Amino acid sequence: MSTFLQVFLRSLETGGVYALAALGIIIIFRTSNITHFAQGSMGMFNTFVVATLVANAKLPLWLATLCGLCTAIVLGCLVDFVIIRRAKKVSPVAKQIITLGLIMVFVGLAPMIFGVDPLKLPRFIESGDLDIFGAHLTYNGLFNMVLGVALMLILFYVLQKTKMGIAIRTTASNEPVARLMGVPTRNVTLFAWALAACLGCLSGVMIAPTTSVTPNVMDPVQVNALIACVLGGFQTFYGPVLGAYIIAVGTNLLSFYVDSTWGGQLMYLLVLVFIVFRPQGLVGKKFIKKV
Amino acid sequence: MDKITVQGQTPPSNSNPAARAFRNPYIRYILFGVVIALLPLLAKSGVMPSSFLVNLGGVLIYSIVALGLNLLLGYSGLISLGTAGFMGLGAYISGYLSGTVGLPFLLTVLIAIAAAAVIGVLVGFVSLRVAGIYLAIATLCVSEILRKTFEELDQFTGGFSGLTAGYPTLFGFKLSREATFVLLTAALVLVMMLTHNLVNGQMGRALHAMRGSEVAAQAMGVYLLKYRLIVFAIASAYAALGGALYMHFIKFSYPAVWILTLSLNILAVVVIGGLRSIYGTVIGALIVFAVPDLLLKRIPVIGGIDGIAYIFTGVLIILVVMFYPSGVVGIGHDIKRLISRGRKGGAGNG
Numbered sequence: 050m051s052t053f054l055q056v057f058l059r060s061l062e063t064g065g066v067y068a069l070a071a072l073g074i075i076i077i078f079r080t081s082n083i084t085h086f087a088q089g090s091m092g093m094f095n096t097f098v099v100a101t102l103v104a105n106a107k108l109p110l111w112l113a114t115l116c117g118l119c120t121a122i123v124l125g126c127l128v129d130f131v132i133i134r135r136a137k138k139v140s141p142v143a144k145q146i147i148t149l150g151l152i153m154v155f156v157g158l159a160p161m162i163f164g165v166d167p168l169k170l171p172r173f174i175e176s177g178d179l180d181i182f183g184a185h186l187t188y189n190g191l192f193n194m195v196l197g198v199a200l201m202l203i204l205f206y207v208l209q210k211t212k213m214g215i216a217i218r219t220t221a222s223n224e225p226v227a228r229l230m231g232v233p234t235r236n237v238t239l240f241a242w243a244l245a246a247c248l249g250c251l252s253g254v255m256i257a258p259t260t261s262v263t264p265n266v267m268d269p270v271q272v273n274a275l276i277a278c279v280l281g282g283f284q285t286f287y288g289p290v291l292g293a294y295i296i297a298v299g300t301n302l303l304s305f306y307v308d309s310t311w312g313g314q315l316m317y318l319l320v321l322v323f324i325v326f327r328p329q330g331l332v333g334k335k336f337i338k339k340v
Numbered sequence: 341m342d343k344i345t346v347q348g349q350t351p352p353s354n355s356n357p358a359a360r361a362f363r364n365p366y367i368r369y370i371l372f373g374v375v376i377a378l379l380p381l382l383a384k385s386g387v388m389p390s391s392f393l394v395n396l397g398g399v400l401i402y403s404i405v406a407l408g409l410n411l412l413l414g415y416s417g418l419i420s421l422g423t424a425g426f427m428g429l430g431a432y433i434s435g436y437l438s439g440t441v442g443l444p445f446l447l448t449v450l451i452a453i454a455a456a457a458v459i460g461v462l463v464g465f466v467s468l469r470v471a472g473i474y475l476a477i478a479t480l481c482v483s484e485i486l487r488k489t490f491e492e493l494d495q496f497t498g499g500f501s502g503l504t505a506g507y508p509t510l511f512g513f514k515l516s517r518e519a520t521f522v523l524l525t526a527a528l529v530l531v532m533m534l535t536h537n538l539v540n541g542q543m544g545r546a547l548h549a550m551r552g553s554e555v556a557a558q559a560m561g562v563y564l565l566k567y568r569l570i571v572f573a574i575a576s577a578y579a580a581l582g583g584a585l586y587m588h589f590i591k592f593s594y595p596a597v598w599i600l601t602l603s604l605n606i607l608a609v610v611v612i613g614g615l616r617s618i619y620g621t622v623i624g625a626l627i628v629f630a631v632p633d634l635l636l637k638r639i640p641v642i643g644g645i646d647g648i649a650y651i652f653t654g655v656l657i658i659l660v661v662m663f664y665p666s667g668v669v670g671i672g673h674d675i676k677r678l679i680s681r682g683r684k685g686g687a688g689n690g
Contacts (some may be wrong), residue, residue: 150657157650279477308494328470
């Protein structure tokens, strides 16, 4: 029982990271109709900012993270302002390719600005273990879990209850009509890109201490977040979050109880089979194509 | 590079037999291949550094793979992000069978193609149920499963440390690097001809109809399942062929090569070069895979900076998508039209 709990708690921690990245992807998808392949790369870039500030300027981690969030907001706004806003007439497939171009720009910029050596990023809380029914959980893990869940709750509150949230949801459901109704859709997309960049940065700062900060630190997060979006369905904001936790828990449980080497593949295979039988995702509605 | 664009255009005269032969698309593909196959001579004579050959060989390989994706994305409108996985599959099967088992090179390539085609058919079944971005990520799932399998099956693939292979042996001859380059060219020309035949025949029309409207295509008697399965099988087979050739030309393969970034790069080749264009795909491959290494790194000050190649490709992709959505293959045609319009305008005034 205690090992099960241990595995479960660990997966909740990684699930939170995937969920934050997936939320960024889904917000961009809903407001700009773009699958954001560069979510991971932008997160990686801002994680580099944080790691450099910690390593070279000797800033405490929380201050460095705040600075990282600021650059994330600037970068997100810049991407929307310079590129996405001007690509309204581009076909949907080509729009995805734009984000692919962004990946390359950020992967190229990172070594240019921050050097080629991998950097180390400390944890928020360096030491300390918590004992829950025999399962060990570091304070840092608990902090990440709580931070992730708190952020998501705040975000859902904003989406459901505030004026900005209503604007985002209106833009998501029908952009031209939203504009006709007087919703400032340009500001909404600007906000969405800044928010997605922040979420990417946070997921990067959370995942980085487990490895080192390199240009491909976010690759697994990106892939899992995309798969989480498909599993949860692209139609709601909470579907991908659910999908992210399911993927993290499922992968870890399968690796632990079924087979340590084939757990990951098995999980992806299950997701694939699930999509075949329920193409619209876990909580999505089915769209019927009209001729 | 100039030669490629020149041959992509229609020659002005059609009266003499040489020009008429030149208009035949097959003869043009062969001429194109001959020109490329002469490149090793340039390298031998010292006009071109011989290290260029490795890059250009890579371009030929990625062109083959991208032609497969162009069939999917350009002609049938199906997005796939699984290209890298199928390419890796081809590389590992061919590399293992020719290295450890000792089968002849051509047989290993055929087995690799067959295996990838079978998995491609399975993906084709999935594509009947899901569409658009869901399909893209479903294929990404397949690719990730394959990549993780490469990591874990280390008795076949060498795991993280990778698998090595030598230049291919063909009919008892051990090929050199230059000869392998010619082999790559031959493979590319064959694939180009095959693709030309496919898209200009009955299947091409069916795919066009499917892209326009699935329902309308069905009403016209196009059997969706059949064509979806065929087109996915062909795209996977091209990818596996490219992978097998990669294994025997680059001679080294490890799991970190076959990741999402490679699939995205090949997608970029198709979009930059131009959807539904065979020569455009080759030009796209040249731009994405060779220009950064061959040109940028040689510019004195800028070339020394780390990561400049990535930034160049990235910015180029964004610019092409935003301002030239039909791909760079249309540029020659557009310039021609601009010039002729200018002439006509001049004549009208005079």
